[in-house]
Amino acid sequence: MNLPTRAQDAHTTLAAAFNTGDVATVMNMYDVTGIIVPEPEKPVSGREKFEEAIKAILSIKGKMEIKTVYCLQTGDVALGRSEWSIKDGDEVKISAKGIEVMKQQADGTWKIIIDQAFGAEANLVA
Numbered sequence: 001m002n003l004p005t006r007a008q009d010a011h012t013t014l015a016a017a018f019n020t021g022d023v024a025t026v027m028n029m030y031d032v033t034g035i036i037v038p039e040p041e042k043p044v045s046g047r048e049k050f051e052e053a054i055k056a057i058l059s060i061k062g063k064m065e066i067k068t069v070y071c072l073q074t075g076d077v078a079l080g081r082s083e084w085s086i087k088d089g090d091e092v093k094i095s096a097k098g099i100e101v102m103k104q105q106a107d108g109t110w111k112i113i114i115d116q117a118f119g120a121e122a123n124l125v126a
Contacts, residue, residue, distance in 0.1 A: 001025045003109035007078035007102050010110050011066040015084070018057070018064040026054045031103060034113035040121075062088035069097075069120075076104035081120055097121055 001020070004013040010029070017026045030036065030050060037043045038053035069081040080102060085095035099119035102110045 001028060003028065003105070003111065005108055005110070007073045007080070007104070007110050008068060008071040010071075010078075010080060010100065010102050010112060011068045011082050011084075014112065015064045015066040021058060023051060023054050023058065026058070027051060029112055030115070031111045031113045034101075034115075036112075036115045037117050037119070040118045043116075057086075060086050060093050062086040062091075062093050078102040078104075078110065084117070 001013070001017055004010050014026075014029050017029050020026075027050060032047045032050045033045065035043050035045050036050055036053050038057055044050065044053055064084065064086050066082050066084040069083060071078055071080045073079075078101070080100040082098045082100060083095075084098055086093045096118045097120035098115065098117045100112050100116070101114035103113045104110050
């Protein structure tokens with residue numbers, strides 16, 4: 001899987017990675033020194049925790065779709081807002097509104113450094 005060369009393509013690339021069902025392919029989209037929030041209020045960091053989180057998400061059978069609401073970029077950092085879901089046929093297994101911070105790598109590709117999968121939900125409180 002090729003990493004995106006434009007920040008605004010990160011959501012599409014991430015959905016394609018998830019839909020391979022392959023942990024290594026999905027892990028490649030992330031900087032594992034960052035943070036992923038695979039469940040509300042449960043942020044994790046580090047390779048081992050990232051891998052556990054990715055495996056848990058991949059265990060939800062169905063197809064992931066991610067819509068980019070916006071992507072704002074300044075230099076080598078970008079902020080994305082997404083609406084995502086995992087569907088099995090017509091059945092929605094899970095859906096949420098997320099916020100992602102991306103960083104451009106030395107080779108020009110983009111990786112996600114913070115993935116708050118539920119960060120734009122209306123009931124989220126500080």
